[in-house]
Amino acid sequence: MGGRGAYSSISGSGGGNFLKTYGSRNGGTVYTEASRIEQAKMNKQEMAKYNKENEMCKHLADNGHNVVHLDDRKLSDGSYDILLDGKKAELKSLSSYNNIVREGKSAIKKQGADLVVFRFDTLSAKAKSYLKDLAKAKIHGCYYVRGQKGLAWF
Secondary structure, three states: OOOOOOOOEEEOOOOOEEEEEEEOOOOOEEEEEHHHHHHHOOOHHHHHHHHHHHHHHHHHHHOOOEEEEOOHHHOOOOOOOEEEOOEEEEEEEEOOHHHHHHHHHHHHHOOOOOEEEEEEOOOOHHHHHHHHHHHHOOOEEEEEEOOOOOOEEO
C-alpha cells in the first residue's frame, strides 16, 4: 500500500472515500476521508485545524495505532474527529491544563466519542490530577506532550 506519505484509496463503510495519508515504520497508519482534506482547503482556519489534527494522527500512528481521520460534518452519531483502532475518539490539543475536565466531558457527552486524545504543550502534576479525575468519571483516553515520543493512557 505504499510507504510513508503514500496515498491509496479504500472505501469506508459509510460510502466515503478514504486515502492512506501516512504509514509509520512502527506499523500504524492514517487514513483520511477525502472530504476532510477538501474541508481543510476552505480557508486558513480549517487548514490550521486539519494540520493540528493530522499531526496528532501521525503521532498515534507512530505509536503503532491505526487511525481513520474523519470529516466530522458527515457523522450521524456525533462530531468526533477520528477512529482510533476502530473506537470513536476526539482530538484535543491544549496549551493549558485548566480545561482538561471540561474538554474531556464534552468529547464524550456532547461529541459522541468513546475516547479522548489529549496533546499538551507541557504536563504538570495538576494536569495529571485532572486526568485522574476524568478516569474516575469513566472518561478514558490517552495523552502525550508535544515533541515527545510515546503515549500514556488514563
